[in-house]
Amino acid sequence: MTALGAVFRPQLPPERLRSLARLADDSGLEELWLWEDCFREGGIATAAAALAWTERVRVGVGLLPVPLRNVALTAMEAASLHRMFPGRAVLGVGHGVQDWMAQVGARAESPLTLLREHLTALRALLAGERVTTKGRYVRLDDVALDWPPPGPAPVFAGATGPRTLRLSGEAADGTILTSATPPDGVRQARRLVDEGRRASGRTGVPHHVVVYLLAATGPDAAERLRAELAAEGTGQVPGLGAAGDADTVAEAVRRLAEAGADTVVLQPTGDEPDPESFVRFVAQEVRPRVP
Template sequence: MTALGMIFRPQFPPERLRAVARAADEAGLEELWLWEDCFLESGVASAAAALAWTERLRVGIGILPVPLRNVALTAMEAATLERMFPGRMILGVGHGVQDWMGQVGARAESPLTLLREHLDALRALLRGERVTTKGRYVTLDDVALDWPPATAPAVLAGATGPRTLRLSGEAADGTILTAGTSPEAVRRARSLIDEGRGTSSGPHRVVVYFHAATGPDAAARMHAELAAWGDASAPDISAAGDAETIAEAVRRLAEAGADAVILQPTADEPDPEGFARLIAEQVRPRVP
């Protein structure tokens, strides 16, 4: 079954998160995803709060920019959340927006090398291993977590370009595809991920963000949203309308290879609590 969720966008004020998380949890929504975008809201702090306010909702962080974070700190925070809320935290890491990384003096000369080194070390630490490594960017000397999780959480990588998609297939447990990804683009991404996986037979979860809007002004808000992203003329990357319109788009993404579809509201969504309830109560029954 394709998992379904929504994004609490960092354009929404942080104090709004509690009401949205609780509405999602009460309505039976499966997943709520958060971004760590510069310079808006913290991914880890927001995830911890959302997990504490809810009972069953899974909370994804997609993504933590690895140039901003020492890998030991990422592992400590992920392990703490996993131990406190077993099986409910979903961890995503990635390059981050390079212009933002430059603004804070963290831009890497080789983002791909940094991501590979971070993924390898992070997954080993979360498995409870003692790690010594000296890479181009990641250096650890006899480091192990004192409180590793009982079961290592999956580590997903945000990816768009071919090289990063192949790397995600090789070095991560799953891949996050940004909004603006059409069903055909999901198929292409799956192919590149599989190239990276080679003969690996383990699971690899593909999470796809997808632009969605509902309500009487949905079409106008979506047009403005896509224009702001520079995607106004791109086909098959959004759905604006009623629950069936959104569900039809989700079904196409699932058929293309998405294991989870996370609906991304517009930045000016007037009722994110209602958006969460609509997905859980009206879209979910229409999606296999």
């Protein structure tokens, strides 16, 4: 079954999260996703709050920019979430927006090398291993978590380009694709991820693909969707986004699932006038129409 989620966009103030998280939980939505966008809301703080306010919904962070974070701190925070809320936290890491990383003096000369080193060390620490490594960016000396997760703690990687997609297959447990990914892009991403899995001998290990889908509903849905796609520079890319009623949006979800997405996360436009209604729409109207 295709999992379905919705995004709490950080254009909303953090004090709005409590009501939306509880609504997602109560309405039966499977996943609520958060973003750590500079310079809005921190991913771990919002994820911990959303998990504490809810009982069953999974909470994803897509994604934590690795240039901002020492890997030991990422591991400590991730392990705490997994122990306090078993099976409900989904964490993704990635390059981050390079302009933002430059603004805070954290831009790496080789983002791919940094991500590879971070993923390798993070997954080892979460697996309870004692890690010593001297990489170009990640350096640990006899580091182990006192409180590692007692069970699996999957780490996802945000990826767009071919090299990062292959790396995700090699070194991550899942891949997060942006809303600029049409169905054909999902198929291509799956191929590249699988190349990485074969290269690292991980073909027998499941690899979960999450895709964001920009979506709008209501009387001005098509106009809002067109405006956001144009602002993102993707207005001419066929197959992006969905505007209309539940049948229309569900059909777009199904196309992504058929292309290889395991989870589709509906992303409201930045000017969504009623985020609560959007969550209800996803959970109560779109979900029943998606296998």
